[in-house]
Amino acid sequence: MKFKPETTYNAEEKIWYGHPKRSYFGEDLSIGEIIFREMKRHPKLIAQISDSENTLLTREELRFNSMRVASFMRRLGMVQTDIVGIIARNTTHIFAVAYACFFNGIAFHSLNITYEESTIGKLFDITKPRLIFCDGDEYEKVKAATIHRNVLIVTMRKHHKDSISIDKVLATPIEEDFKPAILEQGIDQTLAILCSSGTTGIPKAVTITNSRMILYFRDHMTTNDVMYTHSTLDWLSGLAITVNSGVYSSSRIIDDNLFDPARILRLIEKYKITWLSQTPAQMAMISHCKEFDRANLQSICSLIYGGGQCSREAQVLIRNRLGGDYLHSTYGCTESGSVSLNRNFDEKPNSVGRLIDGFKLKILNERGEALGPNEVGEISVDNGEHWPGYYGNPEETEKLRDIKQWFHSGDLGYMDDDGFLYIVGRKKDMLKYQNIMYYPNEIENLISQMPDVIDVCVFGIWTPHNGDEAAAAVVRKADSQITAEDVVDYVQHQTTVKYKQLNGGAIIVDDLMRSPNGKTNRAATKAYFINMMQRETE
Incomplete structure (x- = not known):
């Protein structure tokens, strides 16, 4: 049995510990600085291919585009306390926008394209972006939602006559002797702002820092990998793949179409995708579409899924087609990041795995007391990192993370004798x-x-x-x-x-x-x- 990652248990404290964190980059470097340096190291490698737009960018081309967007922001006089808004699909140049923000030390607040005008208005009223990048498809509702703010809006595709096109931004001359900004608050500074799931009301604005927790591929991502996720920049998985493909010089396949399982199967075979991130619903659709039995999935070395329950049948169907033990479930949340990873499907098929490096976990009863192995309670985790909280919402921040820096997930589960985590349900869903x-x-x-x-x-x-x-x-x-x-x-x-x-x-x-x-x-x-x-x- 290959029980990895490692998890140890302190019976006296009733706390489980993941392996200590390992750092491969200088602790003083921002995510933007790391990506900038790695792009310069591998200029001719393919950075991304857009299948829907039929474009290809080398890492050098993507770096230059990112510097042009960053220079555009600097010409506007934007500073590190400013916010950039994003509501966009995975089109060719949206990742230059993300990297430009990283290079400038400016956080972006990314929203889902399906949000209604009222939701967009309420969320951007919280973060108050000076500049918004969106697709022309959403221009009218974004403009209406932010009309009282008089923000600049750049469109990424289907350009509106009253917007600034991304092509005009990319015509900006690169600032002389361009260098990534030094973060004013170090790696505790906010990298991006995403949105909570919003199943109980208006989503909350979740801050993500420049800490190393976003680099969760550390030990096995290489320049030979080809990555894909359908997630856009408002998902943690979408942000993570954007960061990690930049840091580890992996190629990335993107497209801006609606999710189509048959199309995803064609992309895997066409580009020999090695790393794939999926939701349980996407896995179910892929495993049950008529093209699945004929699809060639042999290139995949890691298929990671999380964010909910996946049927056992879908897991078995996909795992049997991968040609190896490459199906891995994960557990986490936007606020804390990925907490656990299961690389032991055969031995622990219903588990979400053991703790990722740097995490510690305890299971709490209703009185807040720590429980031992095989006892069900609320999952509480500590990633050892600074978290600024929900942007502009200290009350909700205090509800989620206590004074000792433990996240109270609201999820119910237990740890078994081997240190594997199992999810039972949501605390609020108890019947x-x-x-x-x-x-x-x-x-x-x-x-x-x-x-x-x-x-x-x-x-x-x-x-x-x-x-x-x-x-x-x-x-x-x-x-x-x-x-x-x-x-x-x-x-x-x-x-x-x-x-x-x-x-x-x-x-x-x-x-x-x-x-x-x-x-x-x-x-x-x-x-x-x-x-x-x-x-x-x-």
């Missing part, structure tokens, strides 16, 4: 049937074992007699004929306890309701279920 406590995740795991199920979401429907009756929304394979009754019957035959059965019923849906970052929105899916049930009774 009670006739005063008996249970978690939706328990029933979701059961339903996901049905061969025809791609994805599932379980929630509680409150009744005065029983309390929370479990109900499910199920996504089935395209060619499947399973019904809601089949799902209810399956659960009934798989569990003998009444409170874990689908007493609230089930429905078949084309897809679950999701937040902009692709995670299942349990509350919205529940609301859809209730609406459908009401329609049937009318």
